[in-house]
Every structure is written in structure tokens, then in C-alpha cells.
Amino acid sequence: MAMTMTREQAAWFQETFQRLVANVGAVVLGKDDVIALAFTAMLAEGHLLLEDAPGTGKTQLAKSMAATVAGANTRIQFTPDLLPSDVTGVTVYDQKTQAFEFHKGPIFAQIVLADEINRASPKTQSALLEVMEEGRITVDGDAYEVGRPFMVIATQNPIEQAGTYRLPEAQLDRFLMKTSIGYPGREQTVRILAGSAQRNSSSLVQPIVTTSAVAEMIDLAATAHVDAAVLDYIAGLAEHTRESKDTRLGVSVRGAMAITRAAKAWASARGRNYVLPDDVKSLAQFVWAHRIVLDPEAEFSGVTGERVIERAIADVPAPQERALVG
Template identity: 50%
Template sequence: MVSDVTTQGRGSTGPRGDGSGGVDGVDEVRLVAERVQANVATVIEGKPEIARTALVVLLSGGHLLIEDVPGVGKTMLSKALARSIDCSVRRIQFTPDLLPSDVTGVSVFNQDTRLFEFRPGGIFANIVVGDEINRASPKTQSAMLECMEEAQVTVDGSTYGLESPFMVIATQNPIEMEGTYSLPEAQRDRFMVRLSMGYPVESAEIAMLSAREGTSPIDELEPVTDAAEVRKLIEVTGRVHVSPAVQQYAVALATATRRSPDLRLGASPRSTLQLVRAARTWAAMQGRSYVLPDDVRELATQVLPHRLLLTMESTMAGRKALQVVEQILAQVPVPGPASGSGAGSRRA
């Protein structure tokens, strides 16, 4: 039976006896992350864990799906994160009549030069906020697949690269189903994390009323980092060490979803890659240059559930994908203390 695992604190030692473990830039990741989180917190009250997870996705080079009821701050979170970074930002309001060319761009004939010229679509930005993505047609949704996976756009046989960092922050409303199109599994799998905002606690909601008597706090938000620094930090987080035991643990979790009797579709190999990639960033944000099993456990409940499909029987029984992941986390053995390069996960 697996017991609760314990994490190593920021001041604990890594494989080389210091908190960073010898990877340059880890401390910078932590400091920039703290600045961005503090900046977002001035707009999104009482949700520090939401801002932290969104930042994990950004510094992992991933994409974020925010799904919740109307009015809880989905778009506000997207805009706050985007405005905290001095980079190009575009917003695409997805509607049923939005065309794929509105997203990717289109070639237009220039009468003067007698040549076709490419006019970039809304996807050409460092951070793209896709509002109500499930209101667009499946054809338009599929136009984003290549963009999200390969950071490039192909139009009329020509390929155009997207500038790094590139992140899609999409929102959708799970309540209003009329006039919406569910995201296909292939596209949901390309989102590293799906978040649910939830309602604010009472004290945070009261503070929000006082803070927004005049102008919106989003209008006063200033950047605390820039695109060049974010590119550098993405490279740093990608160098965080993952031991073979931790890699095996991540694969074991994914394998368990594929064998679960509650699921008809388990986690894909892409999800395993993204789980480990997110764990690297999470570790760096704690000031460590090595991943603990605890980091994988922390992020598994956010990276895996939206990729899983329940069986009809489990759906009828009221089971949720998150419950299945939590059950798997309780069943799969956690690697021992040596798995995190001398860090402190343990099992009983």
C-alpha cells in the first residue's frame, strides 16, 4: 500500500549538494515565476494555485485549456498572464462562422506585384487567447492542430513558423451546449493542462468588489518579464534532470490508465511526455534542478484527466476521470528515496 509521499524543501540538497543541482538558471526560473504569479494575483484574487499552474504550462512550452461556468474569470486569467509578459498577444473570439483562414492566415493576390502575398491570421502571436473555442466549427478547430503541435502554419503549400514562445490559452463553457462543438480527442490531447477556475472564496469575492469600483485592475497591469526571458527559461526548465525511476513512474501511471476498466481511452504517449515536461518546470519553480515523484503526482491530476474517456458504465455510475486518476495515484507504487537524485520521496 502506498503512503503519502513527502517532498524535499527548496533548501534541501540536490545531487551535487545544493538546491539547484548545478543547472544554471534554475533560481531565475523561481524568481521570474514568483514575479508573474504576484502580478496575476492582483487581478485574480484568491487563486494562487491557478496562476501557478498556468505558469507551469507557459514555461513548459505547452498550451492551456480553461473550462468552467461563465463569469468566474477564465478570460481575465488569460489576459492577466498575457499582459504580465512583454510579448505579442492576440485574442480570437471563436464563433460558428469563424473560418480556418481567420485563424491561420490566407494568401491574397496583390494587383500591383502580380503575386500572392500571405496575410497572417490570429494565431501569429506569442500568446493567443482563444475565447469560447468550442463555439467554432470542427473544421476551424482542426486548423489549430498543426499550430499547437509543431508551432507552424501551412497555407497553400507554404509553411510559416510561429515565434517562440508560443502558447494557446483557450477557454470554453461546459454548461451551454447549444451552438457548441465538443473538442475532438486529438485537440484536447494537445492541451498540456485543463484548468477549472471554480468560484472564489467569500473573502476574495468581497475584495474583488472593493478593487473594481473604478477601473478594471487588468488595465493597470504591467509586464514583469519579456519574450526573450521566457524563451531562456523554457530552455532552462527543459534541462531539469529526470531520473530513470521517475520516468518509469510516469510511464506506470499512463499504463495504468490504459488498463483501467473504467476507461475506454487511456493516456497517450504525448500525455506522458507532457506530464514529465510539466514536472521539470514545476521542480525548477521550486528551485530544484531534478524532478521528484511528488512533482509527477502533483501534476498528474491536471495533465491527465481531460485526455481520458470513461466507459459507458462508469459514466452512468457518475464516475469522473479525475477520480480514476486519483485512484491510480493511490495504487501505483511510488519510487523510493533515491529516485529523485537523493531527494525525499518515500513509500511505506
Template identity: 50%
Template sequence: MSSSPSLWLDQPHVLIERIMTNVEKVILGKRDVVEKVVIALLCGGHLLLEDVPGVGKTMLVRAVSRTVGCDFKRIQGTPDLLPSDVTGVSVYNSRTEAFEFRPGPIMASIVLADELNRMPPKTQASLLEAMEEGRVTVDGVTYELPKPFLLLATQNPVDFDGTYPLPEAQLDRFLMKVSIGYPDAKHEVQLLGRTGERPALEALRPVLLQEELVELQREASRVHVDDSLKQYIVALASATRSSSDTLLGASPRATVALYKAVQARAFLQGRTYAIPDDVKIMTEPVFAHRLQLTPEARLSGRSGETVVRAAVGTVPIPPSSYAASSASAG
């Protein structure tokens, strides 16, 4: 595939649609999920996919990695995985009489952490610096990760055997948590029809170069967000913090994540400005997994999603003055 700078700047929506169409050759009937993955790509944010086994979590991440022409590595979560298995290790070279760094799989642009919550806590913690700062430190030496760097992780529900709960600090570093869900009957029948054929995943070819992804991320970050929408985002975060169902509400990192997700969704929709619907739609996938609920709320069957929906339902939507100010900003 040849790159085209004019396509980056003049027709970004064409390139974005190309990404989604390519992924949908493998992931059938999940347009909303694919859109959220593309939003994470545009934000440069990490994505957590949580669902029961067998619904295509790993397949989705592999489809994204094949769609984007970036270096890809996979980390398989196991109970005996060590931090050095993720970040890399310094090995003594007897010929040069010096230690040499052998990079781990984290040193790639797109990293799949499969079954992340099967890794022991110490190994999970080795990902924190990479997720927040885009670098890793091994034996006192810091190594920068490539740009862009995206961690796409899958996990099974925490009540499954052999899983470790992810710590709050790690959950807060994921831009969004998304569930794929079961396919509808029509698409599941279509999936059965592919049995015996060459796997659709193997047939995928990149439709996006690394420099094109970087340019799309830059353009998405320029989407105008009116001050009234910024105040709306902060008000939603404050509502989760003051809820009687939470011990910890959405953090300041969460408000920044929501701001970026709002910009990316507006850009995906072909707009140069954000609207309240962008905020309302993105609040749940960005905020819900970060909330720590009270024991009483958990026993009552409430969830982070419940708290976020209540916040969206009670916080007033800002007036439509954002439209005029966004037009002038453009």
C-alpha cells in the first residue's frame, strides 16, 4: 500500500472507514466495538477487552494489528510469567565483555497482552511505566518505546478460575474497557459458513501505515472542544466521585482520557468540533472500569456502568453555544 499525504489531511474519514471495513472482515456485526477500537487508536490510548472466552477478543486485536502497518508483538498471560519476560533482560556477552539488552515483547508499537489478568501482580505492575510514560526501565537503564505505542489487552471476567484482579492504578491507565458480546444469529451462521476456508484473519492486509496513524492522531487532537463541554466532562467526573455507591470516582486522568476520546469520536464522525452526544456516548466506556464501588453497592448488584449512567442522567447537558464557538475556532 502506498502512502498519500493528501489523504491524511483532505480525506481522513476515507482512511478511517478503510480501517473499520478491514477489521469487519474478521469481526462480524460488531460495528460499535470496532468504532471504539478505532477511537482508541486515534487517541493513542490503551484498550481493555473483557468478555467470556470464545467471543473473539484476541481475534479483534490481531485484526487491528494486521490492519495497521506497525510492529506487533503478543504477550500470553500465564501465572508464571516474569516481569523480564515482558520488558526484556540484560544478558552478559562474553565476547564483548559487556551486558546487552534483549528487548521483550513490550518494545513494539502494538502489543497484545492476552489474558492480562492471568499474569501475577508483579508482572502486571511491570506494564505501568510503559502504559503511562511510554518507556521501560531494566536494570536501572531506561528504554523508550516506539511511537505510537498501544497496549490492547484482553481479560476474562474476574470470577473465572486462575485470574488475578487488575489493580486500580493499572485500570486507570486504560483509556476504555469494552465488551464484545455474543454475535447475533445471522452473523454466527455466517461465521459457520467460513469453516474450512482460509481464515479471514490471514487474508487481511495493512490499509494504514505507521506515519498515517501518527498523522491521524495529530489531526484528532486538534478537534475543538468548547469550554462548556469541558465543564460538562468535569461535572460528570465529579458526579461519580460524590456518588454514594463509590469509594473512588473518576480520576483527573479519567477526565483527560474522556476529553481525548470525545475528540477522537468527533473526528471519526467527520467533525472538527465536539458535541454533547460525543461526551454522553464515551463516558461509560471511559469511566466505568475506573470506579471503585462500596461493598454495599456491589452486594446490591450495582456496577461502575450503573453509576456512570446515573451521572449522565442527572448532570445537565450544556447549552448549544458550543456550535457557534466551534465554528469560529475553525
């Protein structure tokens, strides 16, 4: 069992995290809350699903994050005719060497932007399942690691549903968090327009840390202390969503594990080496809402996954804080 991080390490983590968010925030204006969530997902080794209208800066966010951590980023435009090998790569026979050689696909990067993921066929979407879960892909029986950090930022457009495939529950479950960037406020829009001569402002982003430092932060966040009372609280909330009359599927054990991982990174980003119930409350909507499958009747009468979670937080008593310090 790894030692819990020290207070000094937690302070270093907080300071580095703030610098990462500020660095991307200089380009993706007025969206520090979404940027903080995105980096939390990265440091919990999770993936992010953005449901947004076109033109809200999703590509900008992915590129700026990759530049900030001195990593490679790729963008895959998902279309109905995209094949699994277009994502993972393909084995090609080399005439000269008379051997098969693997040509890596765009999935081999630190940050992969999977644009309009719901436009691709279920078969191609499933090519992402293995790599998102295990950090490696298998082609022709050989496994290839994608390295660390590795994060998929996928987008889906909520407006046009024609020609899209609804993401299956198993795929949704692979995303640690789901959120949206949304349009910037008036003041930020004016600043964006003032700099609009610069086509790609993410190219101005300077790296803050190396990818190996990010891997270190991931390992460090994993050592944050989670008291048994907080674990019991998470289990209680998940159970509440499963027992709700409005749900067909509540939060699974995988969903409960996901929020535990995310809460460790979230707490570390706040300079703490232990998780509080408030960390769980802050993240619950983003980590859990997309995992909940509503009863059709409840959905018809306007119930949402968010509402189910709000009710769970209201009904399940949180443990007292003073006993939780690691």
C-alpha cells in the first residue's frame, strides 16, 4: 500500500494544478471551472465527454491541455464511414523487410480529441472501449501500450441527432466525467473577438510540466486518504440512485469507484491529502449523471439524472468532517 501523500506534496500538487488551469485559462477564456474538471479527469486517469454545440472551444481546450503538459494531441473526426483501424492503426506488410509492421493510429497521443463521437458506428466506437479502460490496444493479437498520461476528450453535439448513434451505456460508463463548456460570457466574447486575428491561440500555450511529471501527479493523487466513513457515504449515495423509483439503472460499482478516484485528485488539487464529503458532492453531477438510465415514464415527466443525484445528496447524511483528516 502506497503511503498517503505528505502535506508538502499536497501543497506542491495544488500549486502545480493551479498553474495548469491558469495556463489553459489564458486561451479558453472564462471557463476555469471546466478546465479544472478536465485536469481532474486527467489526473484521475479518466476521460471526459463534452456535450456542446459547435464552436464553443472544445478543440481549443484539448490542444491547450496537451501543450500545457508537453504532450502530443490528435484529433479524430468521427464519421459514419470511420473504421476501427482508422482509430487504432493498422498492420502493413513491408516488402523490403518481408515482415508485418504496425503503423500507429491517432489514438497514440497524450490527449485524443474524439470529435462528434456519436456519429461513428457502434463498431468503431467499441474500438475505443479497450484503450479507454486499459490504456492499450490489441491489433492482430499484439498489444500496444498508449503510454501515460492518456486521455480521451470526446464531444457530442446535442443539437443534430440525425445520423448519430446514441452512445451505449457501456461506452458512457468509460467516461469519468461529462460536462459542457458552454458559450463564453459577453466580456470573454469581446476578448476572444479582439484576438480573433490569431486563428489558433492554443499554439501560444507554453508547456508547464512534462508528461512524466503528470504521471507522477497521477500516482500521487491516488495516495490521498479516503476515510471508511467517506467510502460508506459514496456507497450510500450510489445505492440511493439504484433504489430510486425514477431509475432503471442507478450508479454502478464502477461509477462509485470512479468518483472515489476523481475525489482523490480533486482533494489533492485543493492542497489536501484526504477526501471530504464535499469533494464527493462537488463532483457527483459530473461523474454520475450520464451513468444513470431513467425509467421512461420518469424521463417523460421531466426527471433528469441530475435530479436523481440531487435527491440522493439531500437524503443521504454526510459524515462529520472532523473525523476524516488523514
